[in-house]
Amino acid sequence: MKLNTTITLLVIGILMVMVSCKSKNKGDEVALAPGTHKIEVEEVLQTGNYTYLRGTENDQELWIAITKQEVKKGGTYYYVQDMQMDNFTSKELKRTFEKIFFVQTFSDQPIAMSNGKPAVSPGSQKAAPEQVTVKIEPVEGGTTIAQLLEKRNSFSGKTIKVSGQVVKVNTQIMGSNWLHIQDGTSFGGEYDLTVTTPDEASVGDFVVVEGPITLNKDFGAGYSYAVIMEKAKVAKK
Numbered sequence: 001m002k003l004n005t006t007i008t009l010l011v012i013g014i015l016m017v018m019v020s021c022k023s024k025n026k027g028d029e030v031a032l033a034p035g036t037h038k039i040e041v042e043e044v045l046q047t048g049n050y051t052y053l054r055g056t057e058n059d060q061e062l063w064i065a066i067t068k069q070e071v072k073k074g075g076t077y078y079y080v081q082d083m084q085m086d087n088f089t090s091k092e093l094k095r096t097f098e099k100i101f102f103v104q105t106f107s108d109q110p111i112a113m114s115n116g117k118p119a120v121s122p123g124s125q126k127a128a129p130e131q132v133t134v135k136i137e138p139v140e141g142g143t144t145i146a147q148l149l150e151k152r153n154s155f156s157g158k159t160i161k162v163s164g165q166v167v168k169v170n171t172q173i174m175g176s177n178w179l180h181i182q183d184g185t186s187f188g189g190e191y192d193l194t195v196t197t198p199d200e201a202s203v204g205d206f207v208v209v210e211g212p213i214t215l216n217k218d219f220g221a222g223y224s225y226a227v228i229m230e231k232a233k234v235a236k237k
Contacts, residue, residue, distance in 0.1 A: 035080050036110070039064065044071050047092040049171050052100075053077075063100040067170075080105040083173070083219070091172065102173065129168040131191050135184040139163045139208050145193050146185035148213070152227050155213045162193060162229070163237070166205045174219070177201070179234070181209060194225055199234035206237040 039062070043054035050065045055077075064079060071077065080103070089096045138144050142161040164181030171177050176196040185191070195209050211232030218224040 036078055037080070038076060038078050041071060041073055041075050041077060044073050045093060047090065049169065050090075052090070052093070063097050064106075065100055065102050066106045067104075069106075075108065078107050078110050079103045085174070089172075129180050129182075129192060131186070132165065132167055132182055133184070134165050134182060136163050136165065136206065138183070142208070144185045145181075145183050145191065146187040148193065149187040149190050149227060152213070152215060156215045157212060159210065159212045160229075161208055161210045163206075163208050164193065166201050166203055166207060167192070169201060169203055171200075176231070179207075179209070181207065193227065193229060195229045195232045195234075197232040197234050199232075201234050201236065208235045208237060209233070210235075 037057055039053070039055040039057050041053050041055045045052040045054075046068065049068055051068050051071055053064050053066065053071060055062065055064070066079075083102045085097070085100050085102060087096060087098060088100050139161050142163055143155070145162060145164065148155055148160070148162065162181065162183070164183040166179050167182050168180035169177065176198060177200060179195040179197060179201055181193050181195060182191055193209075195211065197209070197211070201207055209229060209232045211229040214225075214228050214230055216224075216226060217228045217230075
C-alpha cells in the first residue's frame with residue numbers, strides 16, 4: 001500500500017514538473033518579426049557614424065553596418081535585413097566591402113512583432129528620428145515642411161528651398177549623404193524631411209536645403225519615402 005502511494009506521488013510530481021515546464025516555455029515564446037536574422041559577432045569596427053560588424057549566420061560569414069553604438073565582440077545579436085550594398089567603399093575605413101547590409105533594426109534581444117511591425121527592442125535603432133523642439137523661419141522664397149507635406153502634389157518635380165535643423169545624418173549611402181531635417185512645423189503628424197545630398201552636414205546644424213521634390217520614391221529593401229528631396233544643395237546658416 002505504501003509502495004503504491006509512493007508511486008502515485010512520484011507520478012503526480014512528474015506531471016506537475018511537465019506542466020510547469022510547458023507553461024514556462026509557452027510564456028517564453030516570442031513572435032519574431034518576419035525576416036529576423038541572428039548573427040554571432042566576430043569583429044567590430046567603429047567609425048564616426050557607423051559600426052561595422054563581421055559575423056556568422058548559419059555558418060556563413062557576412063558584414064552588416066548599423067548606426068554607431070557599442071557592440072560586444074563574441075555576442076549574439078538580432079537584426080532585420082535592410083539595404084544590401086555591393087562593392088561599398090567606406091572612406092573612413094579605406095576599405096571596400098564586396099557585400100554589406102545596412103541595418104536599421106538591431107538588438108541584443110529577439111525582435112518581436114508589435115502591431116504587425118518589428119518592435120524596436122533596447123539597443124536597436126529606430127529609422128525615424130524623434131520630433132525636436134525647434135522653430136525656424138523659412139528663408140525668403142522658401143517653403144516650410146508643413147506646407148510641403150500638405151501640398152505635396154503641387155511640389156512634385158519642383159525645386160524648392162527649405163530651412164531646418166539637421167536631426168539625423170547617414171553618410172555615403174548609395175553615393176549620397178542622407179539628412180533628416182525639421183523646422184518645427186508639421187502636417188498630419190508628419191514633421192520630418194529626408195534629403196539626399198553630396199554635401200556634408202552634422203546633426204545640430206541649421207541649414208537651407210535646395211533641391212527637387214520626388215513623391216513616392218521606393219529604393220527597395222524597405223526604403224520608401226512619400227516625400228523626399230534628392231541631390232540637394234546644402235548651405236549652413
